[in-house]
Amino acid sequence: MTDSDLDIVYTRLCKTLTQLGEPNTSLFLARFAMLAIDKIDDPAAVLSLIGDASEGMPEQAPE
Template identity: 65%
Template sequence: MTEAELDVVYTRLCKTMTQLGEGNAPLFLARFALLAIEKIGDADVSLGLIDAAGDGAGS
């Protein structure tokens, strides 16, 4: 994925969460995560991504 494509995807993610509202954002992110995990199809990769996201969550 190019940097431009990443920007488009991230922008869509943010706009979708804004449209859904703050109260629905956690459910949306959980559903998105499950869909992404299924698409990735590799438990080790998915677990590594979860750990990486968790490491940055407290910052």
Template identity: 60%
Template sequence: MNDSELDAVYTRLCKTMTQLGADKSPLFLARFALLAIGQIGDPDTAARLVDDAAEGLGQ
């Protein structure tokens, strides 16, 4: 995926969350994460991405 494609997908993600509203965004992100983890198909890679995403967000 090139930078333009990445930007387009991220923009779609953000617009979808805006359309769903703040109350449904956490559930949407959880569902998206489960679908993405299934597509990744490698538990070590998925676990590393979870750790990377959490980095710098506290605890």
């Protein structure tokens, strides 16, 4: 994927999230993730992506 392709895809993702609104963001991202996981069809690659995506993000404190 070229930088231009990445920009186009990211822009579409952002516009879609804006159109759906904040209350629907989590559901959309969960559905998108499941579709992407199915399309990638490589458990090791998906597990690596999950690790990469969570890197540096704060963990939620236990309740």
